[in-house]
Amino acid sequence: MDIESAQHWWQPVPGWLNTASYGLPPQQAIDELAVATDDWRTGRVSWEGWDTSTARARAAFARIVGVDATDVAVGSQVSQLLAPVAAAIPDRSRVVCVDIDFTSNLFPWMVHADRGVRVRTVPVSGLVEAAADADVVAFSLVQSATGEVADYTEVCRVARAAGALTVVDATQACGWLPFDAALADVVVVGAYKWLMSPRGTGFAYLSPEVRDRFRPIAAGWYAGDDPHGSYYGLPLRLATTARRFDISPAWLAWVGTAPALEVVEQLGVAAIHDHDLSLANRFRAGLGLPPGDSAIVCVDVPGAEDRLAAAGVRAAVRAGRVRASFHVYNTVADVDLALAALTR
Structure with a gap:
């Protein structure tokens, strides 16, 4: 259409x-939310049906950005999705960010200053050059403050050649700007902007080449290999895929997210x-x-x-x-x- x-x-x-x-x-999102909200009001159903929307949304997002759904974690906000990545970088890492970037992709790195992590900021136009001398390059694909579009392909190429981790916030891009998430190591997206979803849903592409470096510091039952078999007790039994970084979904927000992403796919x-x-x-x-x-x-x-x-x-x-x-x-x-x- x-x-x-x-x-x-x-x-x-x-x-x-x-x-x-x-x-x-x-309208598709509004319709599904209306049904779910009425079911919630009356207590007609159990929550498991709402949770199928999370799997639908994960799969749709993976298709939109060109990666496998097993490499996608779900969460609520960009800074929450970035937290385990920032916590895993070595002491005294050199992080390059954009000087005007949204703070959700600045603060997660800066809070590690006590262990020697150094954050240096450059203009968007300086990212390619700076990527050659960094341990981590963290930037928004499209700047919230100005709309400036980064040279995504070249930054990722230079960073990879230098052995730097590339971490991209695509919140202001995903849904209108075509890009291949697999060029980066980590891509995080808040879904409430160009993906037209309720606030409180987000995604992280976590490349299998780097994922084992990160600790799932917010792990709970939903990060389990079998979430429904992970409600109680030992032992630790996390998923082997990116789902180990999932947080328990806010059900109704995901009910609205799945159809919105499917509309993006359809168009x-x-x-x-x-x-x-x-x-x-x-x-x-x-x-x-x-x-x-x-x-x-x-x-x-x-x-x-x-x-x-x-x-x-x-x-x-x-x-x-x-x-x-x-x-x-x-x-x-x-x-x-x-x-x-x-x-x-």
């Missing part, structure tokens, strides 16, 4: 240009990319800016925040600039509404 034909699956109030803060759910990330980029570049052109490569556009326009709000356009302000973000449910009318407000 093409995107224009599928847009009836969403019902946004015109002017929502803030997917970089949170994505809007497709195709490549098609979504073309749609989103076309709208972003229409917006840029209307402001006299050259074309870009990101679905996130940050602009400096006097009084922009107030002008957009008065026109009913919901965008964000990040690092002192207005940030507009364009996704599958947006239309040319949304772009033109924002442009009319900003260019009056």
Whole structure:
């Protein structure tokens, strides 16, 4: 199905240009959540049926980013998914990050300063060069503050040649930007933005080549080889796959996540990319800016925040600039509404 034909699956109030803060759910997710919420209200069912959504979502995510589902762990937030990775790096490791990166991919490394872990920050444009002299390169594929897209393939290539661990936060990319997760060692994604899921679900691709270095420090029953046989007592019996890093899922959040990811699959990330980029570049052109490569556009326009709000356009302000973000449910009318407000 093409995107224009599928847009009836969403019902946004015109002017929502803030997917970089949170994505809007497709009707399929709302329908499944409505059934589950009513079942919860009445106590009609046991929880195991809701948990099948976790397996569906894991499988869909793996297909979207081109990896095996056995190499994907599920969790709740990016920093939680990164915690066992950061805890496992050797003392005095040299970590390179981006100077304006979201702190969920900065703080997990910085809290290990007491054991000599040193975090150095560089601009996005300096990542390739810095990757050649690091033990860990941790960066967002797309920057939250600016929309800048990193040279993912080249950073991973240089880091691998240098023996550095590559850790990528793809939260602002996954769902609109095609990429091969297997190029990196670790890829973490919060699903509530471009994957249009309820907040509180996330994924980590953990390459089998590096996974054994990490300790599953949040292990519980859901990390067991057989979760339903891991409720009580000894011995320790963890999964041999990336599932050993799972945390027990918040059921209803995963009920909404599985159908949302399946919609992304159905439409195709490549098609979504073309749609989103076309709208972003229409917006840029209307402001006299050259074309870009990101679905996130940050602009400096006097009084922009107030002008957009008065026109009913919901965008964000990040690092002192207005940030507009364009996704599958947006239309040319949304772009033109924002442009009319900003260019009056």
